[in-house]
Amino acid sequence: MNKTVKISLIVVALAALTYLIVTKAFPGNEQQQAGPANGPMAQKVAVDVYVVSPTAYQNKITSTGTVLANEEVELFSEVAGRVTGISFEEGTRVQKGKLLLTVNDLEMRAQLQKLESNQKLYRDMEERQRVLLEKEYISRQEYDQVSNQLATATADIRALKATLDKAYIRAPFDGVIGLRQVSEGSYVTANTPIARIVDISPVKIEFSVPGRYAQQVTEGQKITFTTEGASEVYEANIYAIDPNIDPATRTLRVRARYENKKEEVKPGAFVRVELSLKDVDDAILIPTESIIPEATGHKVFLAKGGKAQPKMVKIGQRSETMIQIMEGIEPGDTIISSGILQARPGSDLNIRNVRTAE
Known part of the structure; x- marks a missing residue:
């Protein structure tokens, strides 16, 4: 038993002696194994930056919308009975007051x-x-x-x-009557659809804009729009604005009127809308890749004193490459535009490239 204890003590002593010899021979080895002396911030983050300056900006709202008929109604009979006469052709234009269908009288x-x-x-x-x-x-x-x-x-x-x-169903307004759902001799009730009549000259363009632009949208403003699958650009005028901002989407519904004299724009079509607001002479624009979305808003990293400093911002309109900043950034600020994934608050920065507004 004493022999075993002695052998264990000799092994421990030899291990301690070996550690001291290695430490003295390679003094930097212990620090390298333990990692950088100042933690992960000791290594600089390579970034590109963008210097902010006021820029002229054509402020536009881009949205999507739907084409609505100027007037549209599904025709029903208010009395039950057998259809004794149909006085219209499907897909034709009819005048207000024209007799369309007669129920047995x-x-x-x-x-x-x-x-x-x-x-x-x-x-x-x-x-x-x-x-x-x-x-x-x-x-x-x-x-x-x-x-x-x-x-x-x-x-x-x-x-x-x-x-x-x-018993005499007449056109309630000038329009085009669609496909009929009944035939002469059929029995109709108050729930039997007969046909749909629509007024498509003019048509309405319904779309929504972000609620923060509610004060800048007014009746009479012009919009341009294109329909899906077509390249022609049409122009319409705003005639009605919803008085309330939708609390669920935080958007404001707007309607514009297009004359549609050639009846080429059909109700139900999907449209892309552009609404020009007042041009801004001193807008703050930064590269879109500088924005970091967060649950509470949007963030950027400023380069100040060679270190990364986070900053919450309020964004506005965006183009393919730039985004407008409404609040949070001032002219002269330096924004990190690349390398933001590696940046952390207080990171030391190695600035590779500096870009300014053109």
Whole structure:
């Protein structure tokens, strides 16, 4: 047992002696194994920077939208019955008030004829009773009885005529009527769709803009738009702005009107919209790759005193290569434009290239 302890002590002593010899022979070895003396910040981060200066900027909002018909309605019959006449051709233009479809009206016409006959009878009776009343041959009560019968017959005729008028479906406005859903002889109810009529000259362009531009969008402003699959650029005028910003999307709905005289722009089409705002003579623009999205907003790294300094910013419009900064950056600031993935707050910087606004 004593022999084993002695051997263990000798092994430990030899290991300690070997460590001291190696440490003295290679004094930098311990530090290299332990890592840089000042931690990860001791190594400089290679970056390119961009020096900010005021730049003239044509402020534009780019958005997407949809083409809406100026007016659009699905036609239904207000009375149930069998279709006895169709007076339109599918896909043709119709004028307001044109008769489009007739629902069976024979029974209502017969009732109307009966009521009109009764009305004539009561009118003749009322005239005779009035003469007798003036001569005081009858009482006021007897005259009032006939007079009420005449008034009731007249009211019944008006009500029936209003119902009869519903049997004739007419165009509510000038427009193009689409494909019909019924045939002559079919039975329709209030839930049976007949056809759709749309007014496509002019058309409406509906799109949304970020809520922060709400004060800069006004009625009468011009927009340009293109339709999907076409290169032609059209021009329209804003005529209506939603009074509320959508709390879910933080956007403002806007509508513009395009005359569409040739009817080449069809409702339902997808469009790309450009709205020019007031040009800015001293805009702050930086490269888009300098922006770091975060949960609470957007961040950039400034190069100050050879070190990286984070800064929260408020962004505006962007182009393919540049983005407008509304708040957080001043002219003369130096922005890190490349190497931002390696940069950390307080990182020492090795600036390779300096770029300025053209």
